[in-house]
Amino acid sequence: MDSSSNRSVPATVRRWSLSEDTLVEGDPDGPLQVVSRWGEVHLGGADEVVRELLRRMSFGPVSLANIARGTGAVEQRLTGVLELLGGSLVHSLALHDGQAPLLSAVPVSPTAAFRSAPIPPGRPVRLSRFATLRTVEGELVVDAPGASYQVHLHQPLATRVAAALGVPAPVHQLRPGSPAPTPVVADIVEFLVAAAVVVVGEPDGHFAEDRDPVLRLWAHHELLFHTRSRSRHADPPSEALVSGALAAPPTVCKPVPAGKRFPLPRPEPRPAGADEPSLTALLESEHGCPELSDRMLTLEQLGGLLYRSARVRSVRPAYLHTGTSHEASQRPYFNVACLYELEIYVSVGRCAGLPEAVYHYDPLDHVLTMVNDDRAAPGILLDMAKVAAGGVRRPPALLTLTSRMERVAWIFGGAAYATTLTHVGALQQTLYLVAKAMGLSAHAVPVDASGTVDRLLRIDSPAEVSVGECVLDSLG
Incomplete structure (x- = not known):
């Protein structure tokens, strides 16, 4: 992805938006409060650029480059604001075609933190054994009990990549069902790993969650029921x-x-x-x-x-x-x-x-x-x-x-x-x-x-x- 890849021209672009239940409150010249179901985040001394970022994110996914106008210092400051928002921030991944995002990660925890990093070459990747694919309000979503995000698959390519992850394989061997640039597939997988619904294998090819003595005590449906009946869910209420x-x-x-x-x-x-x-x-x-x-x-x-x-x-x-x-x-x-x-x-x-x-x-x-x-x-x-x-x-x-x-x-x-x-x-x-x-x-x-x-x-x-x-x- 553009925030972590070594490629000179990123295959995809990251975008951000505020979750649907998040409001931005405050006076035009005073401090701002970002209010969500998790509580409030106070932003003192928010300048015009920060206010514009929050305003645009209230309407949908935006890229920092469109706000910062190519200024590295401004983009770095805006990145700091995004890190403060945590559980109020929806992360999206899109192509450079100006169309809707490929997929988005919606926070389901107040401590949600999206940390993306390149996947080591040759390591197998797969959906977590606790992950589920289902429909929510007309879209396919992927979620897992331990994940702080619910991933919405907006485009067919993202759906095909998610389905291909049912079988462990290195990224370059994934077969999403139709021709797709390997860098784009890699960025989608990296995004899913950051959302904690896809896991990366160890150097020996095994997966840590299969060996974890605590996780081995839990059946998929029991852990899912526990987390969803307590707190971690993004579905609409009754x-x-x-x-x-x-x-x-x-x-x-x-x-x-x-x-x-x-x-x-x-x-x-x-x-x-x-x-x-x-x-x-x-x-x-x-x-x-x-x-x-x-x-x-x-x-x-x-x-x-x-x-x-x-x-x-x-x-x-x-x-x-x-x-x-x-x-x-x-x-x-x-x-x-x-x-x-x-x-x-x-x-x-x-x-x-x-x-x-x-x-x-x-x-x-x-x-x-x-x-x-x-x-x-x-x-x-x-x-x-x-x-x-x-x-x-x-x-x-x-x-x-x-x-x-x-x-x-x-x-x-x-x-x-x-x-x-x-x-x-x-x-x-x-x-x-x-x-x-x-x-x-x-x-x-x-x-x-x-x-x-x-x-x-x-x-x-x-x-x-x-x-x-x-x-x-x-x-x-």
Whole structure:
């Protein structure tokens, strides 16, 4: 690239622009503030050239040469300003044809730093094993969990080069699918390396990320999920919330499915601590996964557990920090913004008063609705739970937790699934403690296998997806 190449005539030109969420504020004669989602950068003593640079970068990619007019000292000063902007600065690479850039690197971290350097001759290069290619708003993008940039591939040549990097090879051996000048291909690869979505091999041909003892612990999808659900993402927020695409927020409870209904007993109110251990005693007692028994649950036990752990206590309007209102419910377990997107399904094998079947729990009316009366269905799910629990007997019942993603995604966008998993843990902990207080056993097990659970629950995936399970048993 022109900033680091030894060629007298660079094959490409670097351009810079401000990210879409960045604003430049300040008086014409006073200090300037560059404001983005990461915070503010104060530029005191900004002269006319710096102000012109910021003004032009607000409209799109510009080259420093067009601002500095061939003056090396001015260009050096502007380079210093660019280094201060960090996470507010979009880096682009273009040809000398005045057309749109080949590709751009959009910052996804406040500490983003774009450091380009020539690739040592003969070293293999490839996409990081954690990198993904996907479409965002009509463009192909490349991102990786550890990268501080998301790379947008604007032109077909950049796309072909990125695709060719799926196979390790030195730059001069890359085959981007159609004739392309080697210097241009080299500059594109160098740009992708600077954005940390492409890695350079060691002299022995191996790649450091394949040998890293920490990175080897992570599967691609797990590391990607972790970083994208926490902070490093450049995708737009929930479209439903931004555009008002939903005529109304999703309902507090899932509409009751068709099927035979079985009202559940409600436990009698009892004084605190009556005939039950205290919360402290429950928390301080030994935790374990007892052997599954051949005992039968009672309808009173099942009804009492669901009532005390997951029923709807009340429904009332709530207001988000954005000013948006929605109907919220109060239930015994923790849930962010009182959205309560989780649903409970009960696979019954042995429960007095209930036929063997799969049921949906209505937390508003405290009723079970039979959703799958095929007697083989609960057996399949209970067998899966038996294996997951390391037992030799089927448990009497299995609670499967699902998430209505629309209920949570319209607010949390890209963090919706991570938020749902937080809620799953809260509900599982509540079920565990309440069951223990009642002389029951409820412990989490991983059950799902190749979509079997979603199919037998007869839910509409991915609008509603299974996210957790609890095996239910009696302690005698």
